[in-house]
Amino acid sequence: MRLTFTIQRFNPEVDSTAHPQEIRFDVGRGMTVLDALIRIKQECDGSLALRYSCRSAICGSCAMTINGSEKLACRTSLRKELERHGQITVAPLRNFPVIKDLVVDMAPFWRKIRDVQPWLSPGSARRREGGGGVHSHPQFHNVDACIMCGACVAACTVHEVSKEFAGPAALAKADRFLSDPREARASTKARLSALQGEHGIWDCTRCNFCVEVCPKDVQPMEAIIRLRRASLERGMTTTGGARHILGFASLVEQQGRLNEALMPLKVVGLAPRGLLHILPLGIKMFLKGKMPNPLGHAFPGLGHLKDLIRRAKRALPPV
Ligand code: SF4
Ligand code: SF4
Ligand code: FES
Numbered sequence: 676m677r678l679t680f681t682i683q684r685f686n687p688e689v690d691s692t693a694h695p696q697e698i699r700f701d702v703g704r705g706m707t708v709l710d711a712l713i714r715i716k717q718e719c720d721g722s723l724a725l726r727y728s729c730r731s732a733i734c735g736s737c738a739m740t741i742n743g744s745e746k747l748a749c750r751t752s753l754r755k756e757l758e759r760h761g762q763i764t765v766a767p768l769r770n771f772p773v774i775k776d777l778v779v780d781m782a783p784f785w786r787k788i789r790d791v792q793p794w795l796s797p798g799s800a801r802r803r804e805g806g807g808g809v810h811s812h813p814q815f816h817n818v819d820a821c822i823m824c825g826a827c828v829a830a831c832t833v834h835e836v837s838k839e840f841a842g843p844a845a846l847a848k849a850d851r852f853l854s855d856p857r858e859a860r861a862s863t864k865a866r867l868s869a870l871q872g873e874h875g876i877w878d879c880t881r882c883n884f885c886v887e888v889c890p891k892d893v894q895p896m897e898a899i900i901r902l903r904r905a906s907l908e909r910g911m912t913t914t915g916g917a918r919h920i921l922g923f924a925s926l927v928e929q930q931g932r933l934n935e936a937l938m939p940l941k942v943v944g945l946a947p948r949g950l951l952h953i954l955p956l957g958i959k960m961f962l963k964g965k966m967p968n969p970l971g972h973a974f975p976g977l978g979h980l981k982d983l984i985r986r987a988k989r990a991l992p993p994v
Contacts, residue, residue, distance in 0.1 A: 680699075680764075706752075713725075731750075732822075738825055740766040740829070747890045795857055816850070816897065818894075821851075823844065824890065827844050827888060837874065841875055841876075850899070919938075
């Protein structure tokens, strides 16, 4: 079958911007996108730059944007892409600097991984029930399956607007060490403290894209939620993100719903500087009729809701 591939090309030596190139090519049964790209390079255009190694979804190096979504080219079937999208477009990972064609610069990615100190901290090991074997320990929540492909970072909506955000892969890696029964207790606290600031765990908007694109079902967003819970359980509650979550939960528990009039106060407190900061937003909300009664009103069934929340809290597993 003859297919048209639209491949995003960029050669920094001659191009000022990236441009699409259409290549018509005969494909065989059972081919992956990577198989096709390698053949295109060998038979049509030797200048095409791409990165790959294992061809078996192990090394993580062939992640790219295929038909608008982050995927490993070596495990993406041409036939399925064609059935779903009616076309094959290939581009480099989004939100990474492009070196050439489909090859991106992973240096910022590795810097963020290094920043979370992805190694065990020495010290007296924490004791946990069943914490003997560590390889594929259920406590790791599959985070240790990460192959560092960068797909989650490319798909991350926060990373798109804030390149300094630690990002889903690095935060998942931090969670993996938080879960390690050999990690010293003091190191856990230091590890979590380092993630509280700007660009840390509280910047995630929980859009879920990192979970959707991860080829290894690492579920980085769930890892971030575990890091947040662990932080709250250790009393790290002064950041805006922590205060937002605690304020949200306490309002729902008290009134059965979010009260937008009180929520900003829950986040900034009563400090004059914080109040001045949110005043313009408060005025805008009031003028647009979006300011509910700060005292709220009790919902019928509020007692039932409180009971549900109490039971849900009791059922939460320890982090
Ligand atoms: S859930 Fe959070 S970390 Fe994952 S892609 Fe969305 S913003 Fe990024
Ligand atoms: S978490 Fe998943 S998507 Fe992100 S780098 Fe690891 S394997 Fe790739
Ligand atoms: S070539 Fe190794 S994951 Fe695709």
